[in-house]
Amino acid sequence: MKKKGGIILAVMLAVLVAASSVAYLGVGEDKQFSVSQIEQGLDLRGGVEIVYEADKEDVTTEDMSAAISLLQGRLDWNGWTEAEAAIEGTDRIRVQIPGVEDAEEAIQEIGQTGQLTFLDGDGNVLLTGEMVKTASKEVGATSTGGASMPYVSLEFTDEGADAFAAATAANIGKMIAIVMDDNIISAPTVQSVIKDGKATITGNFTGEEAENLAALIRAGSLPFNLEVIQMQNVGARLGADALSTGIQAGLVGISLVLVYMLFAYRILGFAANWALLIYIGLDFIALSACGITLTLPGIAGIILSVGMAVDANVVIFERIKEEIAAGKSLRASTKIGFSRALPAIVDGNITTLIAGAVLFYLGSGTIKGFASTLIVGIVISMFTALVITRLIVNGLIYVGVQNPVLYGVVSIPNEDIEVEGGDQE
Known part of the structure; x- marks a missing residue:
């Protein structure tokens, strides 16, 4: 069993080193998945x-x-x-x-973001901006055998399609001016009657010109x-100070948690701290991979999720200590402790996930930033608490760390704790 325990601990150590390295250094020249690739919000970056x-x-x-x-x-x-x-x-x-x-x-x-109108040669309004469903830059041939070139594609609402069909029918061979705030932004010539609610604006556009024209048309589709x-x-300096203060607060808080867990739960606390460091690396990798914008409340969400991860371990460890104090073996106590703590951990995290989801979908700005970091952190914390911590604890037991005092148990009724060997379950 010592060999099995050694392999488990070696793998967990490798996971810790890998997660920390990727979170700090990233992957490849562009440092993908690293902390440096996490976008910073207005309150941190200015x-x-x-x-x-x-x-x-x-x-x-x-x-x-x-x-x-x-x-x-x-x-x-x-x-x-x-x-x-x-x-x-x-x-x-x-x-x-x-x-x-x-x-x-x-x-x-x-x-x-002014109002958009389509005018005929006499200045009569043919359509208004709210009748435009969408406008986008496209690249391709606009005629059979023609060269590929940028153009603007328009799509109208049902009301706009009827109005545009009537406008094109009455102005074949004439120009229809697209006007924004009394400024003509385009004046295409009508080639044929358009009845399907879709049109193209062609010309000697560059890609940027076509994109800007489409954006102006979209900007004028509001009725106000x-x-x-x-x-x-x-100021960026304010953001830098906020980020520095947030990082310092996070480091102090996490350090105090690590010290407390080590003294309160000893070997179990050591396993929890090991898993917590893995959790932190995985959390930063996930935040970078998901493209989440980090704000000051987002840092609070990270710290809160660390607390949730530790809370899950506390629930598990208290169950394990109860079983050890009752005289059960370490392996049996670990198995029972994790199984009995599972419902409480799942229920607590699911309710927090629901609250986070509500904040994310109904909130905005920094509230959404807080919710996103909290959600990601909770999901990863459940994995590290229920899988990583369990593997580390079992690995320590397998290599021979079986003194109940090291697991924070002060006294055991009846006989000393049963020490396992061989392949006994």
Whole structure:
């Protein structure tokens, strides 16, 4: 059994080294899955914060949801995938963009969100922006045998499709101007009647020009304007201080937990600490792999999930100590302790997962950051507590660490604890 225990402990040591190395150094030249690849939120990295307000009274929830989708799409188009747009109150939207230093420049990059209209040559309104379902840049041939080139693809709503069919029928060979805030952004010539609600805008576009035109059309599909009422820069130095303070708090908290577990549970605490270090490495790898943006509340979520991992071990160890104190063998006590603690651990973690899921889907910004780190941490903590810790404890028992005092048991009734050998279960 000593050989089996030695193999288990060697494997667990290898897992610890591997998880720590990947979390710290990453994989490959771009350091994939490392801590350095975890995106930082506005409160840690600094950036800009912009508040928009609708210039229309009694804005519906559907309208604001459409505005959120529009702004988030514009942010994604500009490569700010870690940026977030969230509704504030009933008619405002707060946009947070980490890593950007100039708020004015960010507003220009996001672009205007004015109303869009389609006009004929006499200035009559043929369609409005809310009739546009989507607009996107495409690349391909727009005629038989033609060369592949960038163009803009439009798709209209059912109402817009009928209006566009009538507009094209009345303006064959003429231009229909696409106007944003009294500025003509495109004036394509109608080639034929379009009845299927889909159209293309062609020209000598570069890829960037086609993309910008599609983005402007999407930005004008709202039935109201979004006006900037507040913008501010969040200093990177403040973010750096917050990150440093958060890391220090986390290190102090985890260190105190490690010391407490070692003194309170001795060998079992040593096994828990070993598993906890593996957990921390796996947690950071998962956060990096999932592309989660780390915020200051997100750090709190990580620390809380560490507490959940330790709590699971405490429940298990108390059960094991009860069985040892009752005179059962170490292996039997371990087996019974884990099996009896399983329902309590699963129930506690599932309820926390449900709360985290609600925060993630209904929350926004830093609340979502807290929920995401908490959810990932809980899932991994259940694995390390129920699998990794059990393997380490069994490995220590197999190599001969069987003195009940080392397991935190002060007294045992009747006889000394039964010491196992051979292959006895």
